Amino acid sequence: MSGLRLSAAVREVRLILCQRSATSSGVREFVASHYVPLKTENPSLPILVRECSDVKPVLYTRFSHGREKSQDLSNFTSGEILEALRTMDESLLQSSV
DSSP: OOOOOOOTTEEEEEEEEOSSOGGGHHHHHHHHHHHHHHHHHSTTSOEEEEEOTTOOOEEEEEEGGGOEEEEEOTTOOHHHHHHHHHHHHHHHHHHTO
16 A cells, blocks of 8 residues: 655644544554555654543644644545645645645
């Protein structure tokens, strides 16, 4: 599986999820199937996975100059999470042009 190469503007990716809730199942699947390829394509990028009980799943992406975007991942599939990450990266590039 090929990973997603993120732009240099992305400084950190954080995934917040619950270890057992149904709403976080797509995030758990994403971590299991996409973490290694994503880290391989972005070796210097911090990719943080935080597990907490009874928390709603959220994706945070921090960009240069302290800008941060978040996306609620409740009931997202693994593929939808990958697309959300890609969209966050592309939307920042478009807004800075």
